[in-house]
Amino acid sequence: MGMTIAEKIIALAAGVDSVKAGDIHTVELDRLLSNDGTTHLTIDMYNNLKNPKIADVSKLVWVIDHNVPCDSVKTAASHKKMRDFAKENGIKFYEGKGVCHQIMMENHVRPGELIFGADSHTCAYGALGAFGTGVGCTDYLYGMVTGHSWVLVPETIRFNLTGKLNPGVTARDLILTIIGKIGANGANYKAMEFAGEGMKTLNMSDRISICNLCVEAGAKTALMEVDDIAMDYLKEHGRTPKACFSSDADAVFAATYNIDMSTIVPIVAKPHFVDNVVPATECSGMRIDEAFLGSCNNGRIEDLRLAASVIKGHKIAPTVRFLVVPASQAVYEQALSEGLIDIFMEAGAIVMNPNCSVCWGSCQGVIGEGETLISTGTRNFKGRAGHKDSFVYLASSATVAASAIKGCIATADEIK
Amino acid sequence: MDKFKGRVWLLGDDIDTDIIIPTEYLALKTVNDMAPYAFSPLRPELAGQIKEGDIIVAGKNFGCGSSREQAPEVIKALGIKAIIAKSYARIFFRNSINNGLLLIENPDLHDEIKEGDEIEVCVGQAVCANGKEYPISSLPENLLDILNAGGLVKAMRRLNGLED
Numbered sequence: 001m002g003m004t005i006a007e008k009i010i011a012l013a014a015g016v017d018s019v020k021a022g023d024i025h026t027v028e029l030d031r032l033l034s035n036d037g038t039t040h041l042t043i044d045m046y047n048n049l050k051n052p053k054i055a056d057v058s059k060l061v062w063v064i065d066h067n068v069p070c071d072s073v074k075t076a077a078s079h080k081k082m083r084d085f086a087k088e089n090g091i092k093f094y095e096g097k098g099v100c101h102q103i104m105m106e107n108h109v110r111p112g113e114l115i116f117g118a119d120s121h122t123c124a125y126g127a128l129g130a131f132g133t134g135v136g137c138t139d140y141l142y143g144m145v146t147g148h149s150w151v152l153v154p155e156t157i158r159f160n161l162t163g164k165l166n167p168g169v170t171a172r173d174l175i176l177t178i179i180g181k182i183g184a185n186g187a188n189y190k191a192m193e194f195a196g197e198g199m200k201t202l203n204m205s206d207r208i209s210i211c212n213l214c215v216e217a218g219a220k221t222a223l224m225e226v227d228d229i230a231m232d233y234l235k236e237h238g239r240t241p242k243a244c245f246s247s248d249a250d251a252v253f254a255a256t257y258n259i260d261m262s263t264i265v266p267i268v269a270k271p272h273f274v275d276n277v278v279p280a281t282e283c284s285g286m287r288i289d290e291a292f293l294g295s296c297n298n299g300r301i302e303d304l305r306l307a308a309s310v311i312k313g314h315k316i317a318p319t320v321r322f323l324v325v326p327a328s329q330a331v332y333e334q335a336l337s338e339g340l341i342d343i344f345m346e347a348g349a350i351v352m353n354p355n356c357s358v359c360w361g362s363c364q365g366v367i368g369e370g371e372t373l374i375s376t377g378t379r380n381f382k383g384r385a386g387h388k389d390s391f392v393y394l395a396s397s398a399t400v401a402a403s404a405i406k407g408c409i410a411t412a413d414e415i416k
Numbered sequence: 417m418d419k420f421k422g423r424v425w426l427l428g429d430d431i432d433t434d435i436i437i438p439t440e441y442l443a444l445k446t447v448n449d450m451a452p453y454a455f456s457p458l459r460p461e462l463a464g465q466i467k468e469g470d471i472i473v474a475g476k477n478f479g480c481g482s483s484r485e486q487a488p489e490v491i492k493a494l495g496i497k498a499i500i501a502k503s504y505a506r507i508f509f510r511n512s513i514n515n516g517l518l519l520i521e522n523p524d525l526h527d528e529i530k531e532g533d534e535i536e537v538c539v540g541q542a543v544c545a546n547g548k549e550y551p552i553s554s555l556p557e558n559l560l561d562i563l564n565a566g567g568l569v570k571a572m573r574r575l576n577g578l579e580d
Binding site: 037038041045048049050067072074075078117118119120134135136137138139141142184185188189215218220273360361362366379381382383384388 | 430432434435438439440442443444445456457458460476477480481482483484485486488503505506507510511514515567568569572573576
């Protein structure tokens with residue numbers, strides 16, 4: 001029987017010839033990411049072990065990205081704990097350089113790797129053919145100390161993509177459509193694999209955006225084949241693959257969906273669930289107080305270019321705060337050199353340092369009671385971006401930019 | 417842990433980790449400090465009403481969202497003995513076992529009981545509520561060992577002879 005990409009990566013990490021969905025295997029982890037959301041808890045537990053040791057420090061990547069710059073004395077203490085521990089133990093450490101998943105994609109992820117991240121959006125790494133999965137800090141600690149962990153081999157849902165997205169429609173609209181179709185737990189415990197002719201039309205930024213959001217359908221991981229586009233990205237960033245896999249022709253899938261990308265339209269996910277999706281036009285005219293462009297989902301240079309192309313020559317509505325947050329220092333520098341930051345500033349945006357920002361509702365841009373945010377962030381849960389009685393609409397960078405100009409939810413084709 | 421009774425708090429579908437413990441309280445020093453704010457976006461009064469030994473009964477996809485381990489920790493800190501839901505999000509499921517919080521799956525119970533009912537749980541066998549038995553499956557032994565030790569770290573410490 002053939003294997004899926006997820007099965008092949010787990011087999012390699014488990015040191016066996018083949019595995020099948022439903023098996024439980026002990027695997028050697030290739031890389032372990034942790035950020036300031038929970039690392040202080042991991043350190044506390046580590047210090048509570050008897051003669052603790054890190055199995056292989058070269059596999060650890062720690063990133064301070066959730067509260068940057070630090071906004072309270074409590075957070076400062078937790079950052080200091082993380083900074084000191086990283087230094088003492090020689091752990092690869094980033095602070096203020098960007099959102100952890102963007103940093104991982106730019107600097108660390110290799111095709112074929114099995115990566116644990118103490119952050120749910122670790123599934124983004126599938127864009128480079130790596131099995132990334134989110135875990136809590138206890139599982140992280142176990143992996144950090146022993147070098148391995150156990151995984152249940154997931155079933156795979158396959159999405160065959162054909163056609164091409166229309167102008168003004170983005171990969172973000174595609175994945176929101178898919179989540180709306182299968183539901184917020186439609187891929188629970190499963191892998192989501194994307195393949196088909198349509199993949200050729202999606203650049204790396206599109207692919208990261210798609211894989212990153214799969215956890216919002218409950219997925220354990222998301223995966224894509226490593227093609228020329230992925231290999232070019234890898235080479236450009238000076239890395240080589242561990243292994244490049246594709247699913248066998250006779251691999252077994254839990255379900256298969258065929259999606260013609262030309263049928264996708266701009267989408268909005270309404271409060272308070274990511275699968276509560278409607279065409280953006282259905283929310284047209286809904287007043288907003290704040291707009292956010294950024295996050296591990298949509299803070300890359302391609303997103304900034306798209307938003308700037310919508311905004312150029314316009315002003316942000318006077319009733320709207322528009323936060324622009326590049327996903328990494330590299331993205332920020334690129335945006336500066338292309339003049340995009342000038343466009344945002346001239347339009348009246350607030351351009352921030354790279355970090356998770358209002359996507360996770362702390363540190364900056366938090367919204368108040370009764371306020372409405374349109375966001376390229378990852379979640380629209382009740383209270384996610386601030387007050388419990390506030391409202392988050394998720395949309396693409398194009399729709400967020402258009403809405404910031406109009407002062408209400410609008411699509412890019414409404415901006416002339 | 418084999419058999420226990422508890423009072424039910426009834427929650428709906430897709431109870432996410434931001435509802436269980438909102439971001440703004442994650443900076444507090446301990447989970448006991450966070451516990452009064454558990455479920456506050458949905459039911460601000462709930463944390464104050466939960467008593468030791470109570471049981472949460474919920475719909476599908478309980479614990480969806482973030483990997484924050486404070487979510488199961490804070491529920492445990494409130495004294496919740498077990499959660500019985502139609503289904504769980506996978507990261508929350510692992511985190512709960514790793515923190516010694518018992519999770520039980522049952523498709524029917526949620527739709528047939530009301531808040532405040534007292535129910536009895538026979539771990540690995542059935543839940544009894546209002547004279548009806550709802551069968552539940554048993555967890556594998558290695559996961560039960562972790563639960564009974566109070567979590568993965570405690571189980572590791574026990575293996576190392578650091579805890580009884």
